[in-house]
Amino acid sequence: MNWTDERVERLKRLWAEGLSASQIAAQLGGVSRNAVIGKVHRLNLPGRAKAGGSSAATRTAKRVAAPVRPANYPARVATRTVARTVGATALKEDVDGVPQLQYVPSTSVVVPISRKLTLTDLTERTCKWPVGDPLKDDFHFCGVDAADASPYCGYHAKLAYQPVAERRRAAAARA
Incomplete structure (x- = not known):
C-alpha cells in the first residue's frame, strides 16, 4: 500500500476529527491500524486529548497504587507532586498522591533473618524470595x-499471597 498525497491528507483530516487509528484504517481501506499509527508518528501529528478535554490541556495521571504490604505492617503514607514526561508526546503531568512508605517499628511483625542464598544454593525447601537488585553483587x-x-517462607508467603477480599478493601481505601 502506498501513502499517496490524497490518502495522507485524508489521514490528517480524520486524525484531527478525533477518529481512532482503527477507525481511520477502516475508512482508508487496505491499511492496518499499526500502519496508521506509524504514519501518524512519522508525520509528527499532535496527540489528541481524551473526551471532554482540549488537545492543549495536560492530562492528569491515574493514581499510582501503593505497594502491597501485610495488614499487620504499620506504615505512614506521605504524598508528593512530581513532574515527568509521558510517552512520545512529552507532555508534563503532575502525579499526585505518590505514596512513600516510612518505617514505623512494630513488635507484631516477625521478619525472618535471610540466609542470603544464591540461585545455585536454592533447594525445593528454601524460600525463593528475591532480595535486592539482580544486577548488583549483593x-x-x-x-x-x-x-x-x-x-516462600511464611513471612514472604503472606506478602505474595493475599486474599482477594483484602486486596479489594485496600484498593477501595486508596481510591
Whole structure:
C-alpha cells in the first residue's frame, strides 16, 4: 500500500476529527491500524486529548497504587507532586498522591533473618524470595525454610499471597 498525497491528507483530516487509528484504517481501506499509527508518528501529528478535554490541556495521571504490604505492617503514607514526561508526546503531568512508605517499628511483625542464598544454593525447601537488585553483587534470595508446596517462607508467603477480599478493601481505601 502506498501513502499517496490524497490518502495522507485524508489521514490528517480524520486524525484531527478525533477518529481512532482503527477507525481511520477502516475508512482508508487496505491499511492496518499499526500502519496508521506509524504514519501518524512519522508525520509528527499532535496527540489528541481524551473526551471532554482540549488537545492543549495536560492530562492528569491515574493514581499510582501503593505497594502491597501485610495488614499487620504499620506504615505512614506521605504524598508528593512530581513532574515527568509521558510517552512520545512529552507532555508534563503532575502525579499526585505518590505514596512513600516510612518505617514505623512494630513488635507484631516477625521478619525472618535471610540466609542470603544464591540461585545455585536454592533447594525445593528454601524460600525463593528475591532480595535486592539482580544486577548488583549483593543480590540474594531469602533462603529460610519454606513450607511444603510453597516457594516462600511464611513471612514472604503472606506478602505474595493475599486474599482477594483484602486486596479489594485496600484498593477501595486508596481510591
